Amino acid sequence: MSQYLINGLVLSSIYILVALGLTLVYSILDVPNFAHGELVMLGAYIGVFSLGIVGVTNYFLVLVISVLALAALGLFLEKFIFRPLRSAPPATMFIAALGLVYILQSTVQLIWGKEWLSLRSPFMGAIKLAGATVTYTRVFIFSLSCLLMILISLFVYRTWLGKGIRAVSQSESGAALVGINSNRMISLTFALSGALAGVAGILLGHVTFVFPAMGFSPLLRAFAIIIIGGMGSIPGAIIGGFFIGAIETLSVAVFSAEYADIFAFGALVLTLIIRPRGLMGKLE
Amino acid sequence: MPGRFRVISYFGIILALYLIPVVVRIDYVINLLIFFLIWSMVALSFNLLFGYTGLLSIAQGGFFGIGAYAYALLVMKAGWPTWPAWVAGGIVSAVVSLPVSAITFKLKGHYFAICTLALSLIITGTLTIWRDLTNGSLGLVGVPPIRGIFLPWAGQVSFRSTFSFYPLTLTIFLLVLWVTYLLANSKVGRTFQAIRENEALSSSVGVNPNYHKAVCFFISAMISGLAGGLYASYIGFIHPMTSDVFIGLFALVCTVVGGTGTILGPVIGNLLLGTIPEILRIDPVVRNLIFGIVLIVVVRVAPKGIMGILKAKRQRAQGSRRV
Secondary structure (H helix, E strand, O other): OHHHHHHHHHHHHHHHHHHHHHHHHHHHHOOOOOOHHHHHHHHHHHHHHHHHHHOHHHHHHHHHHHHHHHHHHHHHHHHHHHHHHOOOOHHHHHHHHHHHHHHHHHHHHHHHOOOOEOOOOOOOOEEEEOOEEEEHHHHHHHHHHHHHHHHHHHHHHHOHHHHHHHHHHHOHHHHHHOOOOHHHHHHHHHHHHHHHHHHHHHHHHHHOOEOOOOOHHHHHHHHHHHHHHOOOOHHHHHHHHHHHHHHHHHHHHHOOOOHHHHHHHHHHHHHHHHOOOOOOOOOO | OOHHHHHHHHHHHHHHHHHHHHHOOOHHHHHHHHHHHHHHHHHHHHHHHHHHHOOOOOOHHHHHHHHHHHHHHHHHOOOOOHHHHHHHHHHHHHHHHHHHHHHHOOOOHHHHHHHHHHHHHHHHHHHHHOHHHHOHHHOEEOOOOOOOEEEOOOEEEOOOOHHHHHHHHHHHHHHHHHHHHHHHOOHHHHHHHHHHHOHHHHHHOOOOHHHHHHHHHHHHHHHHHHHHHHHHHHHOEEOHHHHOHHHHHHHHHHHHHHOOOOOOHHHHHHHHHHHHHHHOOOOHHHHHHHHHHHHHHHHHHOOOHHHHHHHHHHHHHHHHHHO
8 A cells, every 4th residue: 555655656747747838838838738738759769769879878967958948948938839729719729739649749750759658767775664665766756746746836936937927927017018938938938838848758657668658648647636726826727736646645555456547637627627727727 | 703614523522432432442541531531521520610619629539439339239239220329329429518618618619628538538537448348448349230222223231341331421421511501691601600700799699508518519519529429430449548638639630720710621621631541541549640740831821721721722712813
């Protein structure tokens, strides 16, 4: 049981990173970025690729490469795909994001093939904790995720740039009135979201395998997380993430792994019925 | 085009479609056409929701799977005759849509899309874990084909072979197309479009949006379910992936590319993106890449899809003639 609990905790900390990227973009652009899962997948592939070049000893360089590459991709997608569609009907961006899913997934398949790859981690060994075996890799994943959650919260709520992002997400014209360049803020958000996807991809690659469809499941979990926590809310995403993790762990421990999906998405639907704005979401 | 000429040409096209298996004796081609017709029905049902009422539902794959499973289970476990079981499959799907629309009534925009996506995944999950009924992820093998009928001019017709199944599928497809056409041009259809354009305004003139949304969902789920039953009857093997999310997403792609809110748009989209790549034997990976690029280009350049481009061209031609 404690083994389930710890593994569930580690996995949900990665899902929270995915959800944070998703919720940042949602709060500023009101678009559920369906392609975010593919950014996570791409992050993992870039990790595998650069690990093959620089070697496992330069692990942190690998992390940096993936983060920079995905942040750049985030900027690119915002500028060339999402920005021209900003005045179009809301469903349009959703469909464009779906198009990106197809493009990114098949591009990766054309380059790397369909094989399941593994992403080696530089941390060897494990510790015993409450009767469960916890590898150092999982310890690292959990600590890095928590650190990033804190950093992102501090950035959004305590810095000048974070204030700008929040201002644009509340009212674009209002922000423009007080001299905030909203295009720059939206670009920044996409870069941040891409960077988070890059880290999440590498971390996810350590606990699962790396394959072209690997982004789909975390994306769906992230949707469940941000709807339960409240769209656009960062503390909501963190609380929602551990909540979904707990539900899934319990359903796996009590029933079997096949039930995890039903309970997670059941919680999503239930949230939408009872409290559509989620736990911490703001009123429309 | 004069009215009479148009009617004659429509009948000519329909006759030609029925005569295809007489001329083309290649099993592969007819098989391809059957799938084209089945997926077109799903796309039509999606278009009814998204194109006419503005509901971006991703749950069509789920309803397709429910129809397929209901048909298979009623025939195999309850011993029903095939035709009533097929109709019942459509009705079961439609009845399942009622709680779905009750849940999603209040939701706006993206929340609606995400909620239907989650419900579609829940349907797949339920079909997987309900082993006593659905045999889990192993699926159901040996689903009996729909029974033959007696036609006065052709005698006893069985639907066991590809060539005889094609006219059946074509007939049902044309009926679905006809129903969609009638619906779109009826008062109800115009009410759907009023809700799509402005829900608050339409309710201010006495339209009940929730009731009409539920009606639209009901009809659309029934079409998907009937298509699913047909699929199960033709393939003879179903498993939880018969209700896969990607069925609903493919319907979305076809509809958006072909022309959202047009009668023939989803069919054209399916022909271009489903059938032609299959004929050309394009690698599925490359095909998906094309899907993505086409989707993004269409939403950027032609939001009304291929039908929209054709319409604009026709109007331009008419305009220049008048001058």
